[in-house]
Amino acid sequence: MRDVAFGQFYPADSFVHKLDPRTKLLAGIVYIVAVFLCTSYYSYLACFLFLVISIIVSRIPIRSVLKTVKAVLFIIIITVVINILFYSDGKVLWSWWKLTITEQGLIFASKMAMRLLFLVLSTSLITLTTTPMNLTDGLESLLTPLKWIKFPVHDVAIIMSIALRFIPSFMEEIDKIMMAQKARGASFDTGGLIKRAKALLPILIPLFVSAFRRADELAMALDARCYNATPNRTKMKKLTFTGRDVVAWVLTAAFLAIIIMLRTGFFGLL
Amino acid sequence: MLVEVKNLSYVYSEKTPFEKQALKDVSFVVDEGQSVGIVGATGSGKSTLVQHLNGLIRLKNGKITVLDIDLSAKKPDLKALRKGIGMLFQYPEYQLFADTVASDVMFGPLNFGFSKTEAEEAARRAVNMVGMDYDSVKDRSPLELSGGQKRRIAIAGVLAYRPKILILDEPTAGLDPAGKREMLSLIASLKGEEISTVITVSHNMDEIAEFSQRVLVMNNGKLLYDTTPSELFYRLDVEALGLSLPHTVRIVRLLKEKNIILPEVLTEKDLVAALLAYAGGRNA
Numbered sequence: 260m261r262d263v264a265f266g267q268f269y270p271a272d273s274f275v276h277k278l279d280p281r282t283k284l285l286a287g288i289v290y291i292v293a294v295f296l297c298t299s300y301y302s303y304l305a306c307f308l309f310l311v312i313s314i315i316v317s318r319i320p321i322r323s324v325l326k327t328v329k330a331v332l333f334i335i336i337i338t339v340v341i342n343i344l345f346y347s348d349g350k351v352l353w354s355w356w357k358l359t360i361t362e363q364g365l366i367f368a369s370k371m372a373m374r375l376l377f378l379v380l381s382t383s384l385i386t387l388t389t390t391p392m393n394l395t396d397g398l399e400s401l402l403t404p405l406k407w408i409k410f411p412v413h414d415v416a417i418i419m420s421i422a423l424r425f426i427p428s429f430m431e432e433i434d435k436i437m438m439a440q441k442a443r444g445a446s447f448d449t450g451g452l453i454k455r456a457k458a459l460l461p462i463l464i465p466l467f468v469s470a471f472r473r474a475d476e477l478a479m480a481l482d483a484r485c486y487n488a489t490p491n492r493t494k495m496k497k498l499t500f501t502g503r504d505v506v507a508w509v510l511t512a513a514f515l516a517i518i519i520m521l522r523t524g525f526f527g528l529l
Numbered sequence: 530m531l532v533e534v535k536n537l538s539y540v541y542s543e544k545t546p547f548e549k550q551a552l553k554d555v556s557f558v559v560d561e562g563q564s565v566g567i568v569g570a571t572g573s574g575k576s577t578l579v580q581h582l583n584g585l586i587r588l589k590n591g592k593i594t595v596l597d598i599d600l601s602a603k604k605p606d607l608k609a610l611r612k613g614i615g616m617l618f619q620y621p622e623y624q625l626f627a628d629t630v631a632s633d634v635m636f637g638p639l640n641f642g643f644s645k646t647e648a649e650e651a652a653r654r655a656v657n658m659v660g661m662d663y664d665s666v667k668d669r670s671p672l673e674l675s676g677g678q679k680r681r682i683a684i685a686g687v688l689a690y691r692p693k694i695l696i697l698d699e700p701t702a703g704l705d706p707a708g709k710r711e712m713l714s715l716i717a718s719l720k721g722e723e724i725s726t727v728i729t730v731s732h733n734m735d736e737i738a739e740f741s742q743r744v745l746v747m748n749n750g751k752l753l754y755d756t757t758p759s760e761l762f763y764r765l766d767v768e769a770l771g772l773s774l775p776h777t778v779r780i781v782r783l784l785k786e787k788n789i790i791l792p793e794v795l796t797e798k799d800l801v802a803a804l805l806a807y808a809g810g811r812n813a
Contacts, residue, residue, distance in 0.1 A: 442618070444612065468623070
């Protein structure tokens with residue numbers, strides 16, 4: 260379980276790590292929009308380069324970043340296969356029964372795969388370089404305008420940070436429970452699908468029991484300290500933008516501009 | 530030789546910033562009939578060490594042989610290994626999952642190939658052995674028992690498949706003083722009749738003084754001492770290792786400062802006997 264890297268913070272001292280979480284979140288949104296604006300291969304190339312440069316600057320080993328793809332690789336493959344087999348426009352290269360492979364289909368599927376890949380990699384780059392605490396602080400700050408419509412921004416932020424905070428704890432818990440059941444002779448990697456699913460019960464039930472217990476304890480601890488989400492709570496660490504963030508905004512804006520120009524063919528200049 | 534560990538080293542999360550050397554070149558042998566305590570400060574590698582013994586952590590560097598099963602083999606027979614070496618984790622009550630006590634205790638035996646009737650018989654025996662009445666608890670949910678009872682059931686779940694070696698990881702953690710005493714006398718009674726060899730991981734020194742004939746002291750992943758409890762508590766500097774002294778030893782030391790010299794006792798029973806003998810000697 261320890262090897263699941265999805266969304267885990269990877270400590271390092273880099274330009275990306277030091278950016279304000281709001282900058283990273285906004286840049287992430289801009290990047291996702293840009294990925295969906297892509298049409299030509301050149302624009303995909305631009306997205307790819309932007310991503311690769313960000314990863315290199317973040318000083319996170321490529322291996323750790325790619326690990327995050329492993330979790331969604333299956334979905335990507337399924338999407339590609341379905342797209343290839345059922346896309347029917349364009350020059351037919353191969354066909355059998357209702358399945359056809361067309362040139363257009365191949366192109367479409369490869370673009371789809373790139374899109375998904377870019378989405379996963381970019382969002383996991385944010386979580387790899389930002390601590391959960393910082394991430395929720397950033398999100399809370401970005402959502403502040405919603406307070407105008409009586410949206411409980413702070414409550415949502417605290418719920419999120421509690422949820423994020425407990426992910427590693429539960430991973431540890433699962434690890435422990437698995438060991439205890441393995442010691443009693445349970446095996447989780449043999450047998451068919453149903454047998455394997457059944458083998459998970461001795462892990463899931465203790466996990467849920469402990470999740471409820473922890474939730475109870477936490478709620479009691481919050482109550483005991485008279486916690487409530489009063490407005491205008493002060494922060495221990497205030498978020499501040501620095502020169503670094505300005506650099507990141509300019510670069511992101513430039514990237515978005517390039518993508519838009521590629522889409523419109525440089526406003527008819529090319 | 531039941532357990533043989535040779536030059537065992539282990540690194541957690543190798544090649545990441547979370548990398549941590551948990552064990553460094555640990556070697557020791559445990560013979561049949563011994564009760565061995567493993568002590569050390571938090572993070573000294575105790576738990577990592579015992580998790581190696583029944584193959585829960587894959588051996589990377591070194592050699593381990595347990596019950597004639599070579600763990601450095603490509604595919605060691607983990608089922609046979611785990612059947613022979615029962616392991617009770619910290620807070621074992623959190624591993625209970627089944628809807629009834631009976632089926633939870635039978636989980637181990639069924640996994641190790643007992644038939645249904647054998648498993649039921651084993652469960653009855655194990656639950657009675659931990660001092661509970663099988664017929665009155667077998668159909669209850671393990672979750673509605675009290676903390677101490679849950680832990681007993683968890684122990685029964687391990688005893689049921691009759692391991693030759695029992696490993697206990699902090700068996701009294703989180704229990705109240707009365708519960709601790711009960712647990713310790715339970716373990717003591719098991720050691721005699723049911724199980725020949727017990728390995729206890731603990732940082733409760735009273736437990737070690739009470740039960741172990743031999744202590745392995747871990748410090749920063751290394752095996753610092755392999756010695757007897759009296760040697761450890763009376764000759765070596767225990768406090769420098771971040772460990773405390775057992776209460777019995779502390780009392781002997783305090784009395785020594787008052788010029789009352791007692792023999793080097795470890796267990797409560799011996800301390801009481803020594804005190805009575807001392808008092809008797811003065812009156813005569």
